[in-house]
Amino acid sequence: MCIRYDRYKGWIKTLPKKRKSKNTVEHWILPESIGGTDAKDNKVWMTHEDHITAHKKLVQCFKSPKRDKMVIALNEVLN
Secondary structure, eight states: HHHHHHHHHHHHSEEEEOOSSTTTTESSSSSSGGGGOOOOOEEEEEEEEHHHHHHHHHHHHHHHHHHHHHHHHHHHHHO
């Protein structure tokens, strides 16, 4: 991981706390596809707009092959 991952995690902490609702989506802070766990402290609820931003930030945090997985995940979020 790079320094941008620390910035990404810091950005996540600045977001207002959200709860599960029709206007939120669950986001894995460190995605399972690249080694994240299903632990409660690795998940947050966020707005769809913040979810897109989170995935854009994750693309910048990694080099391939993890970056390739994050690009796929971003495309899924956008569609």
